[in-house]
Each structure stands twice: as C-alpha cells, then as structure tokens.
Amino acid sequence: MSSKFSRVSSVEALREAARAQGVEPTDADLEAVRGFLATILPTLAEIEDGFGPDTAPVALFLSDQEAR
C-alpha cells in the first residue's frame, strides 16, 4: 500500500514546494534532491506502515521550567 506514496516527486513539484517556502533551487539542485530523497522515502513508508495507533511521538525537549 505504501509504495505509491514512496515515489519521489517530480522536479516541477519539488520546485513548487520550494517556491511556496520562498526558496528558489536550480534544476541541478532539484535533481540531486530527488536522488537524495529516493534513499529515504521507501524506508519512511515502511516505518509508517509499522506503527500501531498507540505509538506516540517522542516529545521535543522540555526545559526544566517548561516542564513544571
């Protein structure tokens, strides 16, 4: 089920996502990013599939003061 979600987006889609955040990468950057993401996304999908509903995320750190 996860394989269709583990595909890396096209250069155009990545460019749009970057632009939406105010960043303007080159085509060469985006091709390299696609290659990089291809090493991560299949495992990301596998990890997502393995969670039960009670697997809560680890919290970001809370300082002593904030934790009180």
Place this chain on the structure above:
Amino acid sequence: MTLTQLAGRIRRGELSPRDAVADALARAESAQAALNAFITVRGDEALAEAEQLESHPDRGPLFGVPVAVKDVIDVAGTRTTAASRILADNVATEDSTVVARLRQAGAVVIGKLNTHEFAFGASTTSTHFGPARNPWDTDRICGGSSGGSGAVVAAGIVTGALGTDTGGSVRIPACLCGVTGLRPSTGRVPIRGVVPVSWSFDTVGPLARTAEDCALLLHVLAGVDGADPTSVRVPVPTYPDLLAPDMRGLRIGVVSHLFEGAIDPRVAETVETAVSELAGLGARVERIDALFLREADVAQQLVMLPEAAAVHLPWLRTRLAEYGDDVRVRLLAGLLLPATSVVTGQRSRRRLFEKAASLFEQHDVLVAPEMPIVAPRIGEDVVDVGGERLAYRLSLIPFNSPWSCLGLPAASVPCGFVDGLPVGMAIVGRRFDETTVLQVAHAFQQVTDWHERTPPVRA
C-alpha cells in the same frame, strides 16, 4: 604527553601557562600547511590570556592548558565561520557555555578548528576553507564534521579539543584520526553558543588522546545551563575519580550485525580482537541481536533534516548559492520532505527507545565498530566497503545514527590499524551513564597502547 599529564606539569610549576600556550601555537603554525586543521588561530589573544592566568590565584583543573575548539563553537571576539562563506565574517559577541566553562577551569583556547560546512557532513572538506588532512596520511580525510579536532589531537598540537556530534561528528574523526572521542548523552553538555545542526541530536564532546583526558574535559563541560533549554538537570559525577579499571562482572553486548555485511572485514576483525581484550579483563561479553537499530538510520534523518532546514531557512531563501553542493542538497531535502516526516521520525524513536531499554536491562554497555572503513582519500565520495561500492556518507550511518537517535553516550577508542590507518571501537552506554563508557574505555587503554601511537605528521 596527555592532557592530564600536561595539566599536572603546569600545576606543579614545571611549565608556565605562557610557555605551554606558546609551544602549542608554534606547533599549530608548523603543522598548518600539512593539515589545514585551523580556520582561525588566536595567537596574540591566547598568549595574553595565558599571561593573565599566571597571576590568577584560582587554579582550575585545566589551569594553563592550551585547547582548541571546532569552529561552530563561539569564543567571544573571535569569528565563528562554521567553515561556511555565509558566516565567514561572523564574530561572536559572547562565549558559548562550553568555552566559558573551559576558561573557568583555566584552559586557554588557542584557535578555531576546521569542520565540514555548518557541521553538516562527515568529511571536513569545506569548499570555502579547504579540506582538513589526516595526520596519518595527508591525502586522506580526517572524518567529520569535527575533522580539525581529530587532526590537532592526533598530531599533538593540543592535548584536548572540542567537537560537536549530531550524527557521529565527534566519534568519526576520533576514529579516523586514531584518538579518543566522546559524544555525551543528549542534554548532558549545554549547546548554547554553538551553531546548531539539529536541536534534537546536537551535542558537544571532547576529543583527546585518552579516556582519562576525556573524563577530565567532560567533568568541566557537563551540567545544566539555565539559559539552554536543551540541557538537562541531572547530577554530574566526578568522572576522573571514577575510572576504576576493574571490569569483572561488567556485561558487554556485542552488536553482531555491525560486524557483518557492509564493513571491511579487516576492520571487523580488528574490533573483534579488541572485544576479546575486554573479555580478558573479566567482562562478560555476549553477542546480541539488535537488527531493530537499523530503523534509526532513517529515523534520525527524518527529524534531523527538517530541523536543519528550519535552522537555515532564512539563508536558503537569500543565500542558497553560497552553500557547498553537498550541504545545499541535504538542506533542500530537509525542506522538501513531507511535513509528517518529523512526526514519523519521532514515533520511530519512541519504538526504538522501548526496544533499546530492554537491551540495557541485560547489558551495561554495547560495543561495535565505530566505522566500517579506514579514512578514505580526499574526494573519494564512493568507497569500497567489504566488496560493495557505497557512498561514504551512507556507509557510516548504521554505525553512528542509532546511538545519536537514542541520545546515548558513545565513545570511539583507537583499537588497531588497517593499511597503516587507525580503526576505532565504539563503546555505548545508557543515557547519562558516561561513567561506565569511560570506565570501559580507560580499562581497555590500560592494557593496550593503540592510543599512544603517533602519526607521521606530528607537530
């Protein structure tokens, strides 16, 4: 000479702080052409600080000892470049917490050390400041990102240096340069005044010749800082007083899968021999199955990459072309991962914490190879790992990310050589149990002399 020995000589009046600092500065200058380990040398400032110390009545544990710090760690009045073009002219206005603590202990910072750009890589081959070179073979990398820190200790320029470790950046250069390095537990040492990579994993740790020296430095560095929300309020043991070398009864888990597959078999064999030394000291050594740790390789990336992108977002918008190619691509990947990836990474860490807890119910420390290979040549981005061609960056992740992902203390200690280049053994402890990690490392160094070997480039 070790840091502990040097501190003793100065304390006894056999060497003045000024002479110790002047000697270190001379060594730094003479080795710079060969190693490119320093980005900034604090010549006049360090000498002036050493002279001031001589009339100072309060003599701390590092009184007069010259040290150097990675160039992501702020020293007031000195530039912090992070080996980047973006911060090339960035002069720190305040000391970082760790530098303030070094000074309070009497140490003198003689300079800022080369690093991978923004501490975001494991080669220390900045396109802006040039590569740091390995004292064992100057055609090879020092590892990274604290590559300059590994080089200066190995070459004997200083007896102690600070690095930072997010995903291996103290341990990797310690291993490839043949020195001892310690990543403390996340939260053990404050990171205020350090250029961040990823708040969830960033640590500051010592590199020195011996575990005893690392214990001394850690004792100076550790402890909560009210101004740093990532630092944790836990007791700080007196590490140097706790290095009893008696290993009888200690339970050591050998992480089996890291000795197989994508590793140079000669490196694996060297670390196996080191493990048998530990058994010979009376420790109970058992091989363990911990394949679940492989999930940490990606889990850490899922959290670290977006956090790094968040750190850099203003510059990604305005100065994107000024990053080196490799760093730019990884930061963009962090920007473009799905928004849920951080949550997935943190959920994965929850699962990993639960499984790792059961490992540490049965074992006091875990041991493994620190790296699967010896130092690659500069520019060798793809390496031969046990007959497999792998990106250098990917080859090291399974050996480093699990311990970072779990926030555990992990040391790399020299344990042999392959092709004349150093090999390191990783020793990993429970969270905030740096004491046991240092005890095992120290005990190993009482019966071996790998940490005493000196490289061809020796200042």
